[in-house]
Amino acid sequence: MASSNFIDYVKICCRSGHGGPGSSHLHRDKKNAKGGPDGGDGGRGGHIILKGNKQLWTLLHLQYQKHVIAKPGESGGSSHSSGAEGEDVILEVPIGTIARNVETGEKMAEIIEDGQTVILTPGGRGGLGNAHFKSPTNQTPRYAQPGEPGIEEWVILELKLLADVGLVGFPNAGKSTLLSVVSAAKPKIANYPFTTLVPNLGVVPYRDYKSFVMADIPGIIEGASEGKGLGIRFLKHIERNSILLFMISVESADIADEYRVLLNELQTFNPELLSKQRLLAITKTDLIDDELEKEMRKTLPKDLPTVFISSITQKNIMQLKDLIWQTLNAE
Structure with a gap:
């Protein structure tokens, strides 16, 4: 997915068809005056219908x-x-699309x-x-119902990516690099923060022709849930992930504190995110030796698979995939 082509939010004006008016015709022929x-x-006015399409990954076609x-x-x-029914309009959307009313914010539909x-x-x-209005006291009603007007409303379509594993971490933690190594996805990778500007999806092959889907979202910074950085726009994509894989670089000054900050941002954005299974990957371990790795393990959260x-x-990449697969199937 090219960055310019990933659209996860569109606002459209929907206007359904008016119902056709009933007829007030009276039967006439040469034998019956x-x-x-x-x-x-x-006829019924045309509906506007949402339809899920697993081949779509973005709302670009509706932008x-x-x-x-x-x-x-x-x-x-x-x-x-x-009368004939009005032709329906079918809008094909990616799986994970939510429709909301612009004025009330109410969720109207979910695909x-x-x-x-x-x-x-x-x-x-x-x-x-008028045939419906015939009665013993009014045998020839000359009136019929007008059709109901259609509905005109502004609607927000919002996409939340569906993935088995969501990568959560600060900018430059190695999320995109991991995705590029374990899948065929080709995210932009560079040694500076906010290289990833849009979410990326990759299908990760596993043993015996199995697979799972991994989502890399733009890096979170402290205050992302309040609108800082890029995080607030893309935190919603984490809501649909089965597992959250936290990724923290060995270059971090305090891994435990960085994990706490990330956890706090998710909780502030949506407390329900904390109910998801969590794993921790410490990245860029090619920069340290085994002795330093042992020392760092002592400072990590005890109840978090790491x-x-x-x-x-490629150190422990297969071990990480095994852990993810076991966690997915344990659920």
Whole structure:
């Protein structure tokens, strides 16, 4: 995914179709000059529908489609014939897309499966024809219902990436390097903070042709949950991950404190994130020797499964994949 092509937020105006009016027709033919009511019902207005598509990873295709308009239903006809329904508009979106009302912020729909469809903005109902209003006291009603108007509303579509493992860490902790080593993903890698500006996904092959999905999000800094850095925009992608893999470089002055800061940012953003399984990877261990590694282990959180890795030398990469797989299947 090129950085310029990853779009996880769009705002669109949805307008569903108006319902068609019912007919107030009275039956007439050469044998019957004064027949009864035979007006048909109007057609339903077109819906605007969201549909999950596992082949999509971004909302880029909707970025410039600001107005989505469905067709109106057609009018009812004579001989009890109903009007045609307005054509629906189907918006295909990635799995993990949430729709919210712009004004209220209320969640309107959530797409979590491939092929799942949800009516986002329903079309107006068609009006009833005059045949429905015939009664003993009014045998020839000359009125019919108008169709219901469609709905016009602004909607936010927001994508939260679905992945088995989410990489969490400060900028330049080695997250993108790890993803590039264990998968075919090609994220931008450089020796400066905020190299990663958008999330990257990679499918990680495992033993016996198994695999899991790993997501690398832009680095978090202290205060990210309050809007500092890039973190606040992309923290939402962590919400859909099964496991959180915290990554901290051996270059850190205080690994335990850095882990605490990261944990605090997640808790401030969404306390439910702390209920997820957590693992810790200490990166760039090619920069230290075994003796220093033993000393660093003494300062680490005791209840957190930890692996010392090096993406450059491949040290313990397989051990890390084993730990991730065991944790995923333990759940």
